[in-house]
Amino acid sequence: MSTKSVTLVRVYIKEGDKDSDHHDLMRSIFKLLHEQHKVHGVTVFRGVAGFGSKGEVHADDLLRLNVHLPLVLEFFDEPEVVEAVLPRIQEMVPPGHIVYWSAQCGCN
Numbered sequence: 001m002s003t004k005s006v007t008l009v010r011v012y013i014k015e016g017d018k019d020s021d022h023h024d025l026m027r028s029i030f031k032l033l034h035e036q037h038k039v040h041g042v043t044v045f046r047g048v049a050g051f052g053s054k055g056e057v058h059a060d061d062l063l064r065l066n067v068h069l070p071l072v073l074e075f076f077d078e079p080e081v082v083e084a085v086l087p088r089i090q091e092m093v094p095p096g097h098i099v100y101w102s103a104q105c106g107c108n
Contacts, residue, residue, distance in 0.1 A: 002106075002107050003104040003105060003107060004078075004104070004105050005104060005105075006076045006077060006102070006105045007078075007083075007100055007103070008101055009074065009075055009076065009082060009086070010073070010074050010099050010100070011029060011073040011074075011097060011098050012070065012071075012097045012098070013073070013093060013097065014058060014070055015046070015068045015069050015070075015071055016068045017068075020092070025092065025093070026044060026073065028092065029073055029092060029093075030042060030044065032085065032088060033075055039076075039077040040075070040077045042074070043073075043074050043075070044072070044073050045074065046070070047070035049070075050069070053096065076105065079102070086098070086100070
């Protein structure tokens with residue numbers, strides 16, 4: 001098995017976040033990655049609880065009807081592909097909500 005270098009990206013948002021056109025932000029990012037840039041695999045994780053830099057807790061609680069649970073979109077691809085899509089995602093989410101790093105992908 002050989003390996004190749006990839007860039008792994010995580011984007012942290014919340015349910016209910018909207019893009020600049022007032023569309024669901026998660027769906028807009030997902031569509032950008034899937035349809036326009038055709039990145040290798042995207043996974044969206046829904047958290048059961050979390051808080052951000054402002055310290056506001058978001059949790060799955062039956063007593064709260066309007067919960068905005070944390071979402072993490074994770075994807076990886078060749079560094080060139082990530083470099084092409086990252087500026088667009090950075091325009092869509094607040095500063096500090098994207099982390100990325102180099103990784104190795106096992107290939108057949």
